[in-house]
Amino acid sequence: MKKVELLSPAGNLEKLKIAIDFGADAVYGGVSHFSLRIRSGKEFDMESFKEGIDYAHARGKKVYVTINGFPFNSQLKLLKSHIEQMAGLNPDAFIVATPGVLKLAHQIAPDMPLHLSTQANVLNLLDAQVYHDMGAKRIIAAREISLKDLGEIKKELPDLEVEVFVHGSMCFAYSGRCLISTLQSGRVPNRGSCANDCRFPYEIYAASPETGTLFKLVEEEGIGTYIMNSKDLNLASHIKEILDAGCIDSLKIEGRTKAPYYAAITAKVYRQAIDDYYAGQFDGDSYQRELNTMQNRGFTDAYLINRPFEKHDTQNLDFTMMMGTHQVSGLVDESGEWFECKYKTFPGDEMELVFPTGSDIKAVDNEIGRIWEENGQWKIAFNQLLAESGKVWDQVHSGNLNRFKLPSLLPHFTFFRIPATEEMGTVTKC
Numbered sequence: 001m002k003k004v005e006l007l008s009p010a011g012n013l014e015k016l017k018i019a020i021d022f023g024a025d026a027v028y029g030g031v032s033h034f035s036l037r038i039r040s041g042k043e044f045d046m047e048s049f050k051e052g053i054d055y056a057h058a059r060g061k062k063v064y065v066t067i068n069g070f071p072f073n074s075q076l077k078l079l080k081s082h083i084e085q086m087a088g089l090n091p092d093a094f095i096v097a098t099p100g101v102l103k104l105a106h107q108i109a110p111d112m113p114l115h116l117s118t119q120a121n122v123l124n125l126l127d128a129q130v131y132h133d134m135g136a137k138r139i140i141a142a143r144e145i146s147l148k149d150l151g152e153i154k155k156e157l158p159d160l161e162v163e164v165f166v167h168g169s170m171c172f173a174y175s176g177r178c179l180i181s182t183l184q185s186g187r188v189p190n191r192g193s194c195a196n197d198c199r200f201p202y203e204i205y206a207a208s209p210e211t212g213t214l215f216k217l218v219e220e221e222g223i224g225t226y227i228m229n230s231k232d233l234n235l236a237s238h239i240k241e242i243l244d245a246g247c248i249d250s251l252k253i254e255g256r257t258k259a260p261y262y263a264a265i266t267a268k269v270y271r272q273a274i275d276d277y278y279a280g281q282f283d284g285d286s287y288q289r290e291l292n293t294m295q296n297r298g299f300t301d302a303y304l305i306n307r308p309f310e311k312h313d314t315q316n317l318d319f320t321m322m323m324g325t326h327q328v329s330g331l332v333d334e335s336g337e338w339f340e341c342k343y344k345t346f347p348g349d350e351m352e353l354v355f356p357t358g359s360d361i362k363a364v365d366n367e368i369g370r371i372w373e374e375n376g377q378w379k380i381a382f383n384q385l386l387a388e389s390g391k392v393w394d395q396v397h398s399g400n401l402n403r404f405k406l407p408s409l410l411p412h413f414t415f416f417r418i419p420a421t422e423e424m425g426t427v428t429k430c
Contacts, residue, residue, distance in 0.1 A: 001278075003274070003278060004243055004248055004249060004250065004251055004274060005025045005026055005163075005249060005250040005251065006023060006024050006025045006026070006250075006251055006253075006267065006270055006271055006274055007024065007025065007026045007027070007028060007064070007163065007250050007251065007252045007253065008020075008024035008026075008027050008028075008253050008263060008266065008267045009027065009028060009029065009168075009253060009254065009255040009256040009258065009263060010027035010028060010029035010052060010063070010256065010263075011029065011043055011255070011256035011257055011258065011263070012029075012043035012044060012048075013043075013044065013048045013049075013051060013052050013055075014260055014413075015256075015260050015263040016029060016052040016055065016056070016063075017052070017055055017334075017413065018260050018263045018264050018267075018356075018413045019263045019264070019267045020055065020056055020059055020061050020267075021356035021357065021411075021412070021413055022263070022264045022265075022267035022268045022271070022356050022357055022413075023267045023268055023270070023271025023272075023356075023357040024061065024253075024267045024271070025061060025062065026056075026061055026062035026063065026064060026092070026250075027052075027056060027061070027062075027063055027064070028063070028064040028065075028066055028095060028252075028256075029044060029049070029052070029063070029065070029066060029256060030044070030049075030065055030066035030067065030068075031044045031045065031046060031049050031065075031082075031086070032082060034066075034067045034068075034069045034071065034075075034079060034082055035066040035067065035068065035069060046085065046089070049089060050089045053089055053090060053091055057090075062091075062092035062093070063091045063092055064091065064092060064093045064094070064095050064115060065086045065089075065091045065093070065094050065095065066095045066117075067079075067082065067083065067086065067094050067095065067096050067101065067105065068095050068096055068097040068117040068119055069097070070097065070098060070119075071101065079101070079104070080104065080108060083104065083105055083108045083109060084108055084109075087108065087109035087112055091112075092113065093112065093113040093114065093115050093137070093138070094109070094112055094113070094114050094115065095115045095116075095117050095140070096114060096115070096116065096117060097116070097117035097119040097120055098120070099131075099134065102114055102116065102131070102134055102135060102136060103134065103135075106134075106135045113137040113138070114135055114136050114137055114138075115136065115137065115138040115139075115140060115161075115163065116131050116136040116138065116139045116140060117140055118140040118141065118142055118143065118165065120139075120142075121142045122139045122140075122141055122142055122145070123141075123142050123144065123145050123149070124149065124153075125152060125153050125156055125157070128153045128157055128160060129156070129157060132157055132159075132160045136160070137160070137161055138160070138161035138162070138163055138249065138250070139153075139160060139161070139162060139163065140163040140164075140165075140252065141162060141163065141164050143165055143170065143171075143233070143302065143303060143304075144303050145164075145303070145304070146303065146304065146305075147241075147242060147245050147247075147304050147305060150162055150164070150245070150247050150248065151245055151246070151247040153247070154246075154247035155247075161249040161250065162247055162248055162249050162250070163248075163249060163250035163251075163252050164242070164248055164250070164251065164252065164304060165233060165252045165253075165254055166233065166235040166236070166239070166242070166251045166252065166253065166270065166304075167232075167233055167234055167235065167236065167253045167254065167255075167266055167270065167291075168232060168233055168253055168254020168255045168258075168266075169230070169232055169233075169254055169255065169297075170230035170231065170232060170233050170300070170302060171198070171230065180197045180198060180228070184197050185197070197228075198228035198229060198230070199226070199228075199229050199297075200226075201225045201226055202225065202226075202227055202228070203216060203225075204216070204227075229297060230297070230300075231297050231298040231299055231300040232296045232297045232298065232299055232300070233254070233299075233300060233301070233302050234288075234291060234296075234299035234300065234301065235301055235302075235304065235305070236269055236270060236273050236284070236287040236288065236291060237284035237285060237287065237288065237301075238284070238301060238304075238305055239251070239270070239273040239274060239277055239282065239284075240277050240282045240284065241305065242304070242305075243274075243277050251270060251274070253266045253267070253270065259328075260331065260413075261294065261328045261415055261417075262294055264354065264356075264413065264415060265290055265291065265293060265294055265354070266291070266294075267357075268290065268354075268356075268357065269287045269290045269291055270287075271357060272287065273287050289325075292324060292325050293324045293325050293326040293417065294324040295322065295323055295324045296322065296324065297322070298322070323420050324420060325419065325420055326352075326417040326418065326419060326420055327343050327417060327418050327419075327420045327421075328342045328343065328415055328416070328417050329341070329342055329343040329344070329345060329349075329351055329416045329417055329418050330342055330343075330345060330351065330415070330416030331413065331414070331415055331416070332406065332410045332411070332412055332413060332414040332415075333403060333412060334412045334413070335412065336406075336409045336410055336411060336412045337405065337406060337409060338388060338403035338404060338405060338406060339403070339404055339406055339410075339416065340401075340403055340404075341396040341397060341398055341400055341404065342398050342416075343397075343398055343418070344395065344396065344397045344398065345382065345385065345395065345396045345404075345416075346394075346395045346396075347381075347382050347383060347384060347385060347394070347395075348381055348382070348383075349381060349382070349418070350379050350380075350381045350418075351379060351380050351381070351416040351417060351418055352377060352378070352379055352416070352417050352418065353371070353377075353378040353379060353380055353410070353414055353415070353416060354414065354415040354416075354417060355378070355410075355411050355414050356411050356412075356413055356414070359411040359414070361373075361378055361410070361411075362408070364407050364408040365407075366383075366407055366408075367383060367384065368382065368383060368384060368386060368405050368406065368407040369381055369382035369383050369384070369406075369407040370383070370407060371407055371408060371410075380406075380407070380416060382404075382407075385404050386404060386405040387402040387403070387404055387405075388402060388403045388404070388405070389402065
């Protein structure tokens with residue numbers, strides 16, 4: 001039986017590795033401004049992206065290259081060169097958004113599988129058929145489509161792979177077709193430089209063109225300020241319903257610009273949900289605890305399961321972002337011998353450990369600290385904070401760039417976390 005693919009964001013090399021180690025079957029990311037996430041595209045160069053591809057392939061995982069921006073005429077020569085370079089890195093597919101780029105990519109790299117970006121707004125069988133005829137192996141469906149409609153597409157086009165978003169930020173506009181950022185700051189969303197203007201608070205005014213009068217509309221506090229701020233998509237509790245439909249080939253997580261902890265937790269949770277489904281022990285409510293440890297804008301199940309007109313809870317009118325239930329306090333480096341502080345750490349602090357998928361942990365108690373299991377959860381506490389330089393610190397804060405000794409080897413990219421409190425403010429991006 002072919003199992004559904006779990007596809008995670010890879011905003012940089014570290015996050016690529018974290019997503020894979022925490023359970024993703026494939027990752028997506030890109031280099032340069034032809035990706036819809038310029039910021040994350042700048043995190044990679046050709047060498048580091050090739051390293052990421054090799055890392056994934058060595059573990060039987062896949063990497064899809066994002067070339068899903070909307071190029072201008074002046075960029076076409078550079079685009080051709082970019083496609084040639086990316087094909088030379090031996091990724092597993094290209095993600096493209098326009099018919100012209102789809103055709104160009106097929107001409108330059110005829111053996112490369114082509115995935116059609118959600119930016120192409122495929123909502124029906126006719127459009128899916130056209131892109132499939134043009135060479136698209138997979139469509140990444142528009143977020144506004146329903147599971148029923150995807151089932152009808154799959155029935156008519158069984159060879160066309162179907163990918164859907166199941167978690168992450170939602171755009172105020174129709175599948176990303178937004179120009180607010182362009183209007184206000186000159187940063188073009190469909191060329192990868194969205195400023196997330198829809199997340200800002202706005203004040204509303206009324207104007208009379210006849211008298212030239214302008215006055216502010218007074219709003220009830222906390223209502224209507226964040227008028228364009230969409231909640232975050234969260235379909236973890238609906239994975240069984242989605243997979244039962246039998247028409248989905250890949251479940252996609254949004255978030256190349258999100259933190260490493262986000263990459264880890266989303267991959268870990270959706271991996272668990274998928275595995276539980278195939279094991280016949282799916283528990284929809286159990287996955288929300290971990291997802292709520294991350295900062296978010298509130299969650300919605302959006303439109304895949306329900307029609308847009310049936311939903312009235314997709315906007316967050318009160319705030320742009322809220323803290324999760326936990327604060328990341330440390331991250332184990334790739335050697336597994338040291339950790340980097342991400343919040344603050346004192347000797348004796350008890351911190352929860354979050355491991356990559358399939359980790360084998362052993363308890364230890366020595367002069368550096370102890371690692372133990374308590375009520376099914378592994379924890380760590382330090383007796384001394386010994387830096388790599390040999391200096392012992394009485395406390396460590398996130399601005400301290402030293403690496404600190406672990407009581408014993410831990411899986412690389414293990415996270416330390418503690419319960420969040422109000423005085424922490426917003427979550428540290430880790």
